[in-house]
Amino acid sequence: MPSAPPVRSAPSVPADDIHALTAALASGDIRCAARLITRIERVDASLVPLMQALYRHGGRAQVIGVTGPPGAGKSTLISRLVAHWRGRGQRVAVLAVDPSSPFTGGAVLGDRVRMAEHACDDGVFIRSMASRDHLGGLARAAGDALVVLEAMPWDVVLVETVGVGQNETEIMRHASAVVLVQTPMGGDDVQAAKAGITEIGDLFVVNKADHPQADATVRHLQDMISLAQRLHPERSWQPPVLKTLALQGQGVSELAATIDHCFAHWAAHPDDARRRGSARLRHRVGEVLRELLDRRLRTGSELAIDPMLPALLARETDPYAAAAQLLDRLGG
Ligand SMILES: Nc1nc2c(ncn2[C@@H]2O[C@H](COP(=O)(O)OP(=O)(O)O)[C@@H](O)[C@H]2O)c(=O)[nH]1
Ligand SMILES: [Mg+2]
Structure with a gap:
């Protein structure tokens, strides 16, 4: 379902004109979005009334979180997903939140390079946010940046974060569906990865499927998910486990189809979707x-x-x- 208006850059909008800013974002003004996210990163308290107005315009895009350990292939996978969705005529924004990179350092630059194939595409917006403040502040800032992106005509908004600590996974609470990217692991790592990961992911991906441990890791994740489902029989969605080779784009269309399936599931189970939405909002208000x-x-x-x-x-x-x-x- 491609959406109509082209994403374009309008003339500069006054920084304090809520009506004009809202209209600019609704028309897909990328420069306006980029400037606002910079103000959000600088903790500009005067943005609150604008955020309030924008919030009420949001809620249409699919917000998808992608998390997992550093180097798992999240950015590579995202770049492939973006290409896939662009092929369907959908417009995609990517917010890459990387607290491990306090300044414009290697990781952020790496993401930019990897995403370079989308750099000239008006239907794609890619933005990195790094930790300038404390981590809790970064989760809050990422939440505000998503409010801005959700007030724009994107079909999909992806948020990438390094899933290692509590604060990074906090950011995932802003997403309607979370893809947890893992790499093939040996015995000890699998044990270490246990803690709580089944609570975070709606979809699990074992990337680097070229690795010999890939199938064993898939089976192990499936076992963990089955166990979690037995402990929570009220959950109607059982997270699937997929294998990808992001470097070659293998498994990417299957992943995109499974994400579609996940959103279709929430649409068909409004009570579940409401329960999840309520949990998200409780967290956000807090x-x-x-x-x-x-x-x-x-x-x-x-x-x-x-x-x-x-x-x-x-x-x-x-x-x-x-x-x-x-x-x-x-x-x-
Ligand atoms: N062998 C292999 N390497 C991959 C695959 N996907 C990504 N990589 C490599 O893994 C490294 C980390 O990828 P990146 O996307 O930056 O990971 P991120 O930190 O999770 O965003 C890069 O050198 C990628 O080229 C894959 O499917 N197989
Ligand atoms: Mg990355």
Whole structure:
């Protein structure tokens, strides 16, 4: 289902004109999106009203998360998927979130090079976000960047993140479907990978299928998924495991078809989709709340900790009481 308006670059839109910015994004203005994401990375608090307006325009694109260990082949696979969807006339945005690369370093540059075949295509937007702030801030910033991308006429929005720690997998909570990319692993690695990965993925990919351990890894993942399904019989979707050779593009059309199948499944099971959507939103509201609290703490207007310091230093009060007192004051 290709969507109609061409993605183009309009003349510069005033940075504080919510109506004009919303209209520019709705028409697919890539430069406008890029500038907004830069402001999001710089933690520009004045963007909140715009984010509110944009949020209400979103929700049409398929947001797909791609996560997995560094070097698993996520970017290679994404580049192949982008080519596949472009072949169907769909328009695709990619947000690559890489906290391991605090500045414009190797990984980001590598992604750019790998994605170079799409560089001149108006139907593709590729943007890297790196960690300038703390990681929690990056998850929040990625969430805001997705709000911007979702207010644009993309059919698919992909978000790539390195799935190693808690904060990176937090970012995956913004996606409606998560593809977990693994590489063929030997015995010990398989054991180590156990913890919680079946909770993250809706689809599992064993990339580098040219490796001799690939089939054993597929079977192992299938066993883990079967076990997780037995523990959660209420889950109607059983994550499939696919094998790909991203370097050669093998298995990519099967992966794209399985992603379609996953979205069709959510459409056919609205109760499940609603439960997942609700979990996502609970998480998102919490994330925004923590960001607001953090910002107030930093600016220190309402949450003035300093006056409490003498009593804290003298141990006449304690950090728990001080925090509760500050929270009360916020509510009032
Ligand atoms: N042998 C093999 N190498 C691959 C395959 N897919 C990707 N690679 C290579 O693995 C390395 C890491 O790939 P990349 O896409 O950057 O991984 P990412 O860190 O998960 O994004 C690169 O050198 C790729 O060329 C594959 O299917 N087979
Ligand atoms: Mg990558």
